[in-house]
Amino acid sequence: MTRRLGLREQHKRRTREAIGVAAMSLFFEHGYDSVTIADVARQAGVSVATVFNYFDTKEDLFFDEVDPLQAALVATVRDCPRGSSVLLALQEQVIYQLTAGRTDADADEVVRFHAAIVESADLQRHEQHIQLLRRQVLSQALAEALAADAHSFTAELAAAQYLAAEAVIGAELRSRLLGGQPLPAALTALQPLIAAVFTTLRTGLGPMVKAGAR
Template sequence: MTEHLGLREQHKRRTRDAIGAAAMSLFFEHGYDSVTVADVARLAGVSVATVFNYFDTKEDLFFDEVEPLQAALAAAVRNCPPGASVLRALQEQVVYQLTAGRSDADAEEVVSFHAAIVDSADLQRREQHIQLLRRQVLTEALAEALGTGAQPLTAELAAAQYLAAEGVIGAELRSRLLGGQPLPAALAALRPLTVEVFTRLRTGLGPMVKVGTRDDHP
C-alpha cells in the first residue's frame, strides 16, 4: 500500500511539473496574456480540468513558487540563531528571494520571468497580492523570533520595511536585467545597494527634515 501511494504521489508530481513547464514555456514564448489555460492543457497533454486540479488560477501557473519562497523567507527568520541579528539573516536572504535561488545557467529564464510581469497588468496585480501574503507570513515569523518582550507593532513594521527594501532592490534588478545586463553582473551591482538599504533599515531614516529656505513659505 505504501509503495502504491508513493507511486501515485510521484505521478502527481510529474503531472504538476509537466503542466508548470508547459505553462512557463508558453508564457515566455507568447506572453502571459495571450496564453489560455486550454493552451497549457493542450501542450501538457492533459485536460483543462486536470490543470485546475493542480492550480487554482491561471496566475498560479505563473507564480508556482510562491509557497516555497514564502516558506524560505520565514525559515530565514526562524533558523536565525538566538542572539544573532534577524535583519542580517534577511539581508542574506533577499537576493535568493529575488532570483528564486536560480544559478547563472537560468539567467534567460529569470529575465523572461521579469519581462512577463512588466508586460502584464494581471501579473502585476497578482504580484502585489502575493506581497500582502508574504507580509503576513513574515510578520508571524518575526513575532515568534523577537519573543513576547517585543511590541506586536515591531514585527509588523519590520515585515513592511523588509518588503519595501526588497522592492527597491528588486526594481533595480528588474531594470538592469530588462536593460540587457547579464544576471551575474546585475547581482554584483546590487551588492552595494543591498548593503546600503539594510544599513538604512538598521539606523533608521532619521527626522527627514525638509530642505529649502524661508522664502519657500508664504
C-alpha cells in the same frame, strides 16, 4: 502499499512539473495575457480539470515558486539562532536568493520572467497580492521570534519595511535585466545596494530634513 503511494506521488509531481513547464513556455512565447488555461492543458497533454487540480488560478501557474520561497522566508526567521540578529539573517536570505541562489539560473528565463510581469497588469496585481500575503506570514514569524504580541506593531512594521526593501532591490534587478545588463553583472551590482538598504533598515531613516533653500 507504501511503494504504491510513492509511485502515485511521483506521478503527481511529474504531472505538476509538466503543466508548469508547458505554461511558462506558452507565457514566454505568446505573452501571459494571450494564453488560456485550455492552451496550457493542451500543451501539457492533460485536461483543463487536471490543470485546476494542481493550480487554483492562471496566476498561480506563473508564480509557481511563491509557496517554497515564502516558506524559506519564514524559516529564515524561525531558524535564526537565539540571541542573533533576525535582520542580518533576512539580509543573508536576500543575498542568497538574488545572488548565490541564482548562480545556476537560466539568464534568459529570468529576463523573460521579469518582462512578462512588466507587460501584464494582471501579473502586476497578483504580485502585489503575493506581497500582502507574505507580509502577514512574515509579521507572524517575526512576532514569534521577538516574543512579541501577535499584533505587535513592531513585528508588522518590521515585516512591511523588509518587504519594501526587498521590493527596492527587486525593482533594481528588474530594471537592469530589462535594460540589457547580463544576469551575472546585474547580480554583482546589487550587492552594494543590498548592503546600503539594510544599513538604512538598521539605522532608520532619521528626520528626513527637506533639502534646498527656502
